Amino acid sequence: xxxxxxxxxxxxxxxxxxxxxxxxxxxxxxxxxxxxxxxxxxxxxxxxxxxxxxxxxxxxxxxxxxxxxxxxxxxxxxxxxxxxxxxxxxxxxxxxxxxx
Numbered sequence: 001x002x003x004x005x006x007x008x009x010x011x012x013x014x015x016x017x018x019x020x021x022x023x024x025x026x027x028x029x030x031x032x033x034x035x036x037x038x039x040x041x042x043x044x045x046x047x048x049x050x051x052x053x054x055x056x057x058x059x060x061x062x063x064x065x066x067x068x069x070x071x072x073x074x075x076x077x078x079x080x081x082x083x084x085x086x087x088x089x090x091x092x093x094x095x096x097x098x099x100x
Contacts, residue, residue, distance in 0.1 A: 015091055017066050017091055017093045017099060018099065020064055020066060020091065021041075021066060021099065023064070024064070025063070025064035025065065025066050025091075026045065026059070026063050026064070026065050026066070027041045027043065027044035027045065027065075027066045027067075027068060027093065027099065028044065028045050028047050028052075028059070028065055028066070028067050028068070028078065029041065029044045029045065029046050029047070029067075029068050029069065029096055030047060030048055030049040030052060030067055030068070030069050030074045030075055030077075030078040031046070031048065031049075031069050031070055031074065031096070032048050033046060033048065035070060039096070039097075040096055041068065041096055041099045041100055042100075044068070044096070045058075049069070049074045049077060049078055049081075052078055052081055052082075053081060053085075056081075056082065056085045056087075059082075059087070061085075061086055061087050061088070062089075063089070064089040064091075065082060065087060065089065065090045065091070066090075066091050066092075066093040066099070067079050067082070067090065067091070067092055067093060068092075068093040068094065068095065068096040068098075068099055069095070069096065070095060070096070071094075071095060072092065072094035072095055075092045075093060075094060076092045078092075079091065079092045
């Protein structure tokens with residue numbers, strides 16, 4: 001039931017994000033640098049949410065992107081921001097720990 005609610009609210013993944021990562025999707029961790037240093041998905045890119053809008057040029061719009069954070073809330077906001085900038089293949093991966 002909890003997973004259903006998370007998916008309904010857009011907090012958790014609605015696709016198989018682990019399969020997308022294995023296929024080469026970019027993982028964007030939107031936590032703060034200090035949070036990121038405490039642990040992160042191997043190969044992920046740390047672009048804190050508060051700086052993401054000014055760093056969208058570092059990402060390719062044709063890439064598949066998985067956003068993650070500590071709880072799934074900031075990654076949801078990051079997904080919406082990237083979509084508003086024309087990124088089509090963006091997925092909220094939820095918590096970074098769910099992706100390892």
